[in-house]
Amino acid sequence: MTGFDMARILITSALPYINGIKHLGNLVGSQLPADAYARFMRQTGNEVMFICATDEHGTPAELAAAKTGEAVADYCARLHGVQAELAKGFRLSFDHYGRSSSARNHRMTQHLAGRLAENGLISEVSEKQVYSHADGRFLPDRYIEGTCPNCGYTRARGDQCEECTKQLDPTDLIEPRSAISGSTDLEVRETKHLYLRQSALKDRIDQWIDSQQGWPILTTSIAKKWLHDGDGLQDRGITRDLDWGVPVRKGDQPWPGMEGKVFYVWFDAPIEYISATAEWADANGLDDAAWERWWRTDKGADDVRYVQFMGKDNVPFHTLSFPATIMGSGEPWKLVDYIKSFNYLNYDGGQFSTSQGRGVFMDQALDILPSDYWRWWLLSHVPENSDSEFTWENFQASVNKDLADVLGNFASRVTKFCRSKFGEVVPEGGAYGPAEQAVMAEIATRLAAYETHMAEIEIRKATAELRAIWVAGNEYLQSAAPWAVFKEDPERAAAIVRFALNLIRLYAILSRPFIPDAADAMALAMNVADESWPHDLDDALTALPGGHGFSVPENLFDKITDEARDEMAARFAGKA
């Protein structure tokens, strides 16, 4: 994959959950690298469909809505709006940002469940669940609290005691109570649920995973673990006794015995990838064929390359459950071709914490600094191989050095020198010589590496290569020294400056996947509309001809001072 094959690429990012604003760890774990990849693929001439959506169902959404006093549907609509705005703020270039609560997803989820049932892949299981009379609802295990029978901890949860880490069953708890209302008026009730018979598809999924080439070890090792651990891949419940969700139906027919139940959030969320693409078609006044050519291999999707991005916590659903749903439907849906998974980003020696207000959240980040600053640091430190860590010192150093000094100052020194000697017009005269050829040779090598890394989704390596391409400009300028040459040979100085101005234009194009706003600023300053990918550097670096007008841009990036850094570190340290 060089990126020049004019492929069709379907890209999905794991769906952010609806209950609140996501922190930088969530952002860098899927949406941001997916965006850089999508932007690169578009720029290099591929047809891209980049899909994301909010994941809106489940108990946490209901509880969050109850807390604000809103109806859950209203709450989700509002938070979807908030998250969509933040996505825009970070310049996430989704073709569509959908909602798992959409009518499209209701129908698609019910349809696929119906198909699975027809193929004998759904079983009905009776199980006992705790019902709270005061809350008027069944309680998920983790929303039941009580005293741990092992260690006596009085705030143990029904799924696990956080004190002694012992796994628990809700019925093990002594004096159980609802974590929502505190009520002890609980009752164990028999309730019937649907299970997806993943075990029946185990061998097929296993072979499918085995047949994949070059997936991150994080992806395959998690998948293999779940496939082969203990008794192998287990069946999983796909329904819940809740009000908020996709009502259980068998296609467009009622499902006897399942009245009043909804599908479980992990079942309908990945299906939203498909539904959101349909939502995209609807929103653009297109027919079903427009989205089906991305998803149905019998309707044009056979040449699509489908790439998913997600944090490691999402890997089991994407390697096992969702493929089981797709395969089990017996319909020709597009299966994922490559699963890029990420480790976690920690915050200054610990984890990001919503409850403790520890770490930086997306809205706060944009209040402090422009999105490019965050994008650059996060993408150049994306946790590809192991968990990585955000520190303010590191953030400050990267932003100041890479963005302000290496790139920003390059644009500044070139444009200001030209303005003072030749005016705000690309100077004419002189010719490129060996010095320019040498830089072009170096950039050509690095550009090829950059393209390879992007095609292979090695984001960190790509950022390092891009930075080296910026550095090459400063090296060139230093050795060509137009400020000295100008005194003896203005013609030669003109050629040097013309070449350097063309480098700024080149940087605008190459930097766009990572820092789109700065790319805009550079392109605007260089007064160019054509941003076609530089397949030929000789052409790309003569694109700005002598006589072409430009303007000196404002400083592309301001530096982060030590004082500002310390202030931010204190502000986001969280409650003691």
Place this chain on the structure above:
RNA sequence: GGGCCUGUAGCUCAAUUGGUUAGAGCAGAGCGCUCAUAACGCUUUGGUUGGGGGUUCGAGUCCCUCCGGGCCUACCA
């Protein structure tokens, strides 16, 4: 308890899958330049690759063991 990932320069990371003398960036030191956001360039200090043992002509890379960090998970390999 089990499984997986991870430990490389003060810091953040590489190392073409077992092949010369382990490389970059930042930080540090020295020099140069003066167009530029006190920016840029060049040179340079710095590593017993967590410890120990083993396989091999050859180990950062494979095996065993111990120590540390992380993730997943439950009595099952």
